[in-house]
Amino acid sequence: TGAITIDPGYKNTGSCKSAITFLDGEEGILRYRGYAIEDLADKANFLEVSYLLVFGELPTSAQLEKFENDIRKYTLVNEEMKTILEGFPRTAHPMGVLSALTSALTAFNPKSVNVENEKEMYEAVCKTMGKFLVIATWTFRRRMGYPLNYYDNTKGYVDNFMRLMFELPTGPYKMDSKVVAALDKLFILHADHEQNCSTSTVRIVGSSHAGLFASISAGVSALWGPLHGGANQAVLEMLQEIHDNGGDVAKFVLKAKDKDDPFRLMGFGHRVYKNFDPRATIIKKAADDVLTALGVDDPLLDIAKQLEKVALEDEYFKARNLYPNVDFYSGIIYRAMGIPVEMFTVLFAIGRLPGWIAQWKEMRTSKEPIGRPRQVYTGSPSRAFKNIQDR
Ligand code: CMC
Numbered sequence: 530t531g532a533i534t535i536d537p538g539y540k541n542t543g544s545c546k547s548a549i550t551f552l553d554g555e556e557g558i559l560r561y562r563g564y565a566i567e568d569l570a571d572k573a574n575f576l577e578v579s580y581l582l583v584f585g586e587l588p589t590s591a592q593l594e595k596f597e598n599d600i601r602k603y604t605l606v607n608e609e610m611k612t613i614l615e616g617f618p619r620t621a622h623p624m625g626v627l628s629a630l631t632s633a634l635t636a637f638n639p640k641s642v643n644v645e646n647e648k649e650m651y652e653a654v655c656k657t658m659g660k661f662l663v664i665a666t667w668t669f670r671r672r673m674g675y676p677l678n679y680y681d682n683t684k685g686y687v688d689n690f691m692r693l694m695f696e697l698p699t700g701p702y703k704m705d706s707k708v709v710a711a712l713d714k715l716f717i718l719h720a721d722h723e724q725n726c727s728t729s730t731v732r733i734v735g736s737s738h739a740g741l742f743a744s745i746s747a748g749v750s751a752l753w754g755p756l757h758g759g760a761n762q763a764v765l766e767m768l769q770e771i772h773d774n775g776g777d778v779a780k781f782v783l784k785a786k787d788k789d790d791p792f793r794l795m796g797f798g799h800r801v802y803k804n805f806d807p808r809a810t811i812i813k814k815a816a817d818d819v820l821t822a823l824g825v826d827d828p829l830l831d832i833a834k835q836l837e838k839v840a841l842e843d844e845y846f847k848a849r850n851l852y853p854n855v856d857f858y859s860g861i862i863y864r865a866m867g868i869p870v871e872m873f874t875v876l877f878a879i880g881r882l883p884g885w886i887a888q889w890k891e892m893r894t895s896k897e898p899i900g901r902p903r904q905v906y907t908g909s910p911s912r913a914f915k916n917i918q919d920r
Pocket of ligand 1: 536543725754755757758759785786792793794795796797798799800809849851854855856
C-alpha cells in the first residue's frame with residue numbers, strides 16, 4: 530500500500546471533484562455553479578438557488594413554480610412522527626431533535642432512492658426540502674409547548690417557515706415582508722460551501738449507500754458543533770457575555786489570544802478564507818439594514834462592531850488572517866427577527882439543506898467509492914493475551 534501521509538483535519542486533502550461550489554479563500558470569492566454569491570443573494574430567491582445547486586442550472590419560471598408546488602406536496606409529515614417528537618424533553622436542544630427526527634423519517638420512507646432515475650431523484654429532493662423544513666420548526670414548537678402547525682399552500686417556503694414557527698391558535702401571524710426577504714437572503718448565503726465538515730459528513734455517510742435522510746441526519750449532527758454551524762449560537766452567547774461584563778471588548782480579545790485559555794473569538798477565522806469571508810460582508814450590511822428596517826436598536830450589534838474593529842487591528846489576528854466569518858453577524862439578524870438563540874443553528878441547517886442534497890446527489894451519480902481514510906497505527910505492538918485472573 531506504500532507510505533501513508535497523514536493530514537489532520539484534511540487541511541490539504543481534496544476528497545472529491547465537484548462542479549457545485551467554487552471557493553477562493555485568498556481572494557474571498559464564492560460562487561454557486563459559476564454564479565457570484567453577491568448576485569444570487571441580491572437577485573435570486575432561496576428556492577431558485579436550491580434548484581440551481583441541486584440541478585445545475587437556474588430554473589425558468591415554469592420550473593421554479595413546479596419545484597415550489599412539488600415541495601408543497603411533501604410538507605405533510607407522518608402523524609407518528611409527532612409521537613417521536615413528544616418523546617423528547619422540552620429542554621432538548623433543537624439540533625439534537627432535528628437530527629433524530631430526520632433520521633426517523635427513514636422509518637416512514639424506507640425505500641432508498643435510485644439515483645440513476647431522474648424522476649425518483651427529483652421527488653426525493655422535493656420530499657427532503659418539504660419535510661425537513663416542517664420538522665425543523667417542530668423542534669421549536671416542542672420546546673415552547675406550542676401545538677404544531679401545517680404548511681400553508683398559499684404561501685412561499687420562507688414565509689411558511691416563519692408561520693410554522695410562530696403562528697399560534699390565538700390568531701394569524703403578522704408577517705413582515707422585510708423579515709422574509711432577509712431570511713431568504715440568509716438561507717442563500719448558507720446554501721452551500723463545498724467540502725465543509727457537515728457536507729463532507731453527508732458525502733461520506735452517503736458513500737456507503739446509506740439513504741438521503743440518514744446522510745442528512747448525520748450532516749445536522751456535524752453542523753451542530755460550535756466550530757462549525759453552532760458558532761452562530763456561540764457568537765451571540767459570547768456577545769451577551771461581553772455585554773453583561775460591562776462591554777469590555779479588549780478583555781475578550783486578550784482572552785482569545787491567550788494560548789492557556791481555551792476561549793476563542795467565536796465567529797472569527799475560517800479554514801479556507803484567509804482574506805475575508807464574502808458572506809460576512811453581505812451579512813454585516815444586511816444586519817444594519819434589517820435592524821434599521823425593524824426599528825431595532827441592539828446593543829449587541831455595537832459590541833460586535835467594536836469587537837470586529839479591535840480584532841482586525843490586532844497583530845495576533847492579522848498574523849493569522851482571522852476575519853469575521855458568516856456566523857459573526859447572522860445571529861444579530863436572527864435575534865432582531867425574534868428567533869430564539871437555540872434555533873440559530875437550525876436555521877443554518879435549513880439554509881445548508883440544498884447544498885447537502887446537491888453534494889449527496891453528485892457523489893452518488895459520479896459513483897464515488899466508499900469514503901474510507903487510512904491511518905498510521907501508534908498503539909502497542911503485538912503482545913500476549915493475559916487471562917483475566919492474571920491481570
Ligand atoms: N480566536 C482565536 N484564535 C483563533 C481563532 C479564533 N476564533 N481561530 C483560529 N485561531 C488561531 C488558532 O489558535 C491558531 O493559532 P496558532 O497558529 O498560534 O496555533 C491559528 O489561529 C489557526 O487556527 P486553526 O484552529 O489551526 O484553524 P482551522 O482552520 O483548523 O480552524 C476554525 C478554523 C473556523 C474552526 C477556527 O478559526 C475557529 O475555531 N473559529 C471559531 C469558531 C467559528 O467561528 N466557526 C465558524 C466557522 S465559519 C462557518 C461554519 O463553518 O459554520
